[in-house]
Amino acid sequence: MNKPHETQPALQLIAPSSLELDADITPLSMSLMEVLRQRKSSREFSTRQLSIYKLSRLLWCAFGINREEGSLRTAPSAKDAQEIDIYVALASGLYRFDPLQLLLQPVLADDIRADTGSQDFVGVAPVNLIYVANLDRMSAASRVEQKFYAALDTGFISQNVYLFCAAEGLATVTRGWVDRPALAKRMGLGPAQRIVLAQTVGYPRE
Numbered sequence: 001m002n003k004p005h006e007t008q009p010a011l012q013l014i015a016p017s018s019l020e021l022d023a024d025i026t027p028l029s030m031s032l033m034e035v036l037r038q039r040k041s042s043r044e045f046s047t048r049q050l051s052i053y054k055l056s057r058l059l060w061c062a063f064g065i066n067r068e069e070g071s072l073r074t075a076p077s078a079k080d081a082q083e084i085d086i087y088v089a090l091a092s093g094l095y096r097f098d099p100l101q102l103l104l105q106p107v108l109a110d111d112i113r114a115d116t117g118s119q120d121f122v123g124v125a126p127v128n129l130i131y132v133a134n135l136d137r138m139s140a141a142s143r144v145e146q147k148f149y150a151a152l153d154t155g156f157i158s159q160n161v162y163l164f165c166a167a168e169g170l171a172t173v174t175r176g177w178v179d180r181p182a183l184a185k186r187m188g189l190g191p192a193q194r195i196v197l198a199q200t201v202g203y204p205r206e
Contacts, residue, residue, distance in 0.1 A: 019095065019104040021056035025064075028167040035166045042171035045125035045202040049091070054168065055127065058201065059097050061164040062086060062129070063157045071100060075156040078149035083137040084157060084196070087130040087187065089113045094187065107187065115186050116198050117175045125202040130183070131157060136192040147194070154196040161199055171204040 028035070050058070063086055066074045073082065086097040088104060091111050095104035114123030122128055133150035141149065158174050165172040175198045184195055 017106055019052070019106075021059065021102045021104065022053045023056070023102050024053075025057060025060050028164070030167045035163050038166035039162050040166070041162075041173040042204060043119065043121055043173055043200075044205040045121050045171055045200065046205050047124050047126065048203045049126045050170075050202070054170075055088075056102070057168075058127075058161065058164055058170075059086065059088070059099075060102075062161050063097070064099050064102075073099070075153065075160050077153050077156075079138070079140065081137045081149070083133050083135065083146075083150060084153050085132045085134060085193075086157070087132055089116050089128040089130060090126065112183075112186055115183055116178065117200070118177050118179070119175065122175070122198075122200055125200045127201040129161065129199040129201065130187070131196045131198070132187075132189065133194045133196050134192055135194060150194065150196055158197060158199050161201065165201060169204075170201055172199060172201045174199045 030038070061074060063073050063075050063084065065071050070080075077083070087107065088095045088097060089112050091113070093106060093110060094108040094112055096107055098105050113125070113128050116122050116128040116130055131154045133146070133154070135146045135150070138146045138149065161172055164170070178195060178198050180195045184193065189195070
């Protein structure tokens with residue numbers, strides 16, 4: 001049976017604006033062992049959109065705040081730099097996840113899903129996450145360490161997404177096949193920002 005939240009409409013925004021996410025984070029329905037059995041990569045996606053409720057839970061699981069003291073997160077972060085920002089590419093535009101306010105902050109009004117990777121499915125799947133490291137938040141580390149920690153921290157976050165998708169019956173896959181310079185320019189990223197990885201999320205293709 002669908003939860004009351006699941007009756008909310010899918011995301012349909014006419015113009016880019018801040019999107020308030022749903023703060024009601026309820027437990028997953030599976031045990032951890034069953035989630036691990038179900039965890040997998042998939043490259044076949046339905047065009048069905050995710051509800052605001054499901055997108056909210058997805059982003060909270062990925063890198064949301066689970067302890068108020070120090071704004072600590074659901075995934076570890078080297079030196080607590082919290083250098084990874086999650087950008088969310090939807091049909092309605094590009095947004096940046098703000099875990100402090102539980103908002104999607106608008107970045108671009110354009111649908112850039114097809115620009116987030118070279119595979120055919122990225123342009124039709126409802127959600128593409130882009131993990132961007134802000135190296136200015138890791139000034140105490142060398143550039144080599146910065147890149148290593150950013151990749152490590154992105155791995156933690158993307159695995160949270162895998163586990164959430166396994167529990168919720170969603171399909172997902174991480175993607176390294178990204179034209180990073182072109183996408184960074186499209187997103188308007190600054191010189192200290194680096195695209196680490198992309199991850200597609202949606203319902204399985206029926």
